[in-house]
Amino acid sequence: MATVYDLLTQHSTNVVHNTHYVTQSNKEWARNYHPIRNLVVHSYHGGDGLVHADFDSAFLGSYEDDGMRMDEPAMAPNKRIWRLECEADCELWFHTEVSNVVLAGWNRYPQVTQTSHTKPPRVENIPEEVDAMYTIKYRNERTVIAIGEMKRNLIQAAAWQAGNVLQVAGQKMLSRELRGYAVKYQSPQVYCFDGKTLLLLQFRADTPAKMMDADCPVDCWVLPREGSFYSLRYALYRLMAQGFRRFQGMCALPISVGGLTPRSRRFFNGVPVWHPNGVDQDEHPGGYVRSVNGTSGAVKWTHKGEDADVDNNEDNNDNDNEEHTPTLVKGKGKGKAKVAIPTKKSKKAKKAKKEESKEEDEDKDKDKEDTYPSID
Known part of the structure; x- marks a missing residue:
């Protein structure tokens, strides 16, 4: 049987037809948060025509327990054809082809639970719900290690890759929303997927309150679904591993x-x-x-x-x-x-x-x- 390691080194092979319909982000509550203006971009276009990523300059390195997770058994998604027509299609694709594969490595060492459209743990008085939340249960309480938001062909990769989203109205508003979710869920590790691009963010905040600051540095990776050197599965694994290290430090x-x-x-x-x-x-x-x-x-x-x-x-x-x-x-x-x-x-x-x-x-x-x- 294949291992998590085997599948993290592979890209999704199922055929995808993207309709390229766009859904804008214009959530009124997000206007209470500063747009992201201090981006530190760690992805780049290589001479081989692929988009490369430097994870080690912003994330902690791999340790012995990563090897244990990599050796866990895993199964590739079933063969099928995808049509990404609405946001729900993008969400289903990501969980089937990426998230579920990665979670096979987080079934025991330790166990991570993914839920959809749920409020943050221990918080009941907010109306907003992020699309994906990854948590660890410890001493009868759950702590968020990463969150994810789904869109439909909204991410303009060039603007994020250039490190300046303030001049693009739709991207500026998206950055407000992602900062808002990070604050509400107390999770500096955030991703956004829109059917064609995976955006990884890490708010380099020394305290939770610092994520609110307009000048808070934000690590950024912009990885296309097609044309990325690293698989989206590996990128998500590194984001979750960083969230787990944060959780260990918190406790x-x-x-x-x-x-x-x-x-x-x-x-x-x-x-x-x-x-x-x-x-x-x-x-x-x-x-x-x-x-x-x-x-x-x-x-x-x-x-x-x-x-x-x-x-x-x-x-x-x-x-x-x-x-x-x-x-x-x-x-x-x-x-x-x-x-x-x-x-x-x-x-x-x-x-x-x-x-x-x-x-x-x-x-x-x-x-x-x-x-x-x-x-x-």
């Missing part, structure tokens, strides 16, 4: 690494902010870096150039090498190597890595009990 308890305690965490990605000598910085001053425990999925700290965990370092003897964050399903699976899309490792190499990890776990973690919270 983390205070920690001390190398004798230092982070001052805060950035809202949009959950990364701790250190404050040595009165200056904020994302990198640990002592050279420690974050990684993920391949067995439990807990975020941990290691020292650059060393293979030992932080609690083996003389600067930190309080066994706080792992952040107390939501993790993977308790006691399930072993970590794999970092994900490298689109180049796939050979089965032989993956098998060798699996056997090596198994031996290391038996030696180092034979009697270790996972004490970190898991996703139900």
Whole structure:
């Protein structure tokens, strides 16, 4: 059977007929929000005629638990012909050909639920409903990791790719709406699909309130349904993975690494902010870096150039090498190597890595009990 990895490296192959009918966006409530004017565009046209994307400059990298999700079994959509005539057709295409495939990787490590046209968790007094919401349940509460809005041939890719939507009335209004949904759902990770283009946005806000600011930087990727180097499936996976890292950071308890305690965490990605000598910085001053425990999925700290965990370092003897964050399903699976899309490792190499990890776990973690919270 195919794996999630296999399908993320593939584009949808079903035939699509797009009528190119357009539905404008003119929601009155969206006028209360600033249009997006500080776009940081990470997609570009390559010499091969395809649209390429740089995800690593704005998203956190792949960790061991990404490998676990990539190895999950998945099935390609059934063969059929599509006709995109109304917005509902675009929505159905996206969920069938993209979202459902990606969600196969989020069935256990951890489990993500997608709902349509629902209000944000713990909020009942707003009339607006975004078209797609992806949530994680933790301690009997749901947290949004990403949201999506569907349109019909509305996105003018050239304007977004140029980083200036203020001069195009329809795009200016669309940007207001997408900012509004991000604020209402407390989700800096947002996508919009209109049948021909997938628009990914990330509001680089250190606090939820900062998403309201007109000058808030917004990462942007503009990927066509036809003519993109990366599949739309892979793009959505990276957006959701970033939302999951943000969620882990939101739930983390205070920690001390190398004798230092982070001052805060950035809202949009959950990364701790250190404050040595009165200056904020994302990198640990002592050279420690974050990684993920391949067995439990807990975020941990290691020292650059060393293979030992932080609690083996003389600067930190309080066994706080792992952040107390939501993790993977308790006691399930072993970590794999970092994900490298689109180049796939050979089965032989993956098998060798699996056997090596198994031996290391038996030696180092034979009697270790996972004490970190898991996703139900």
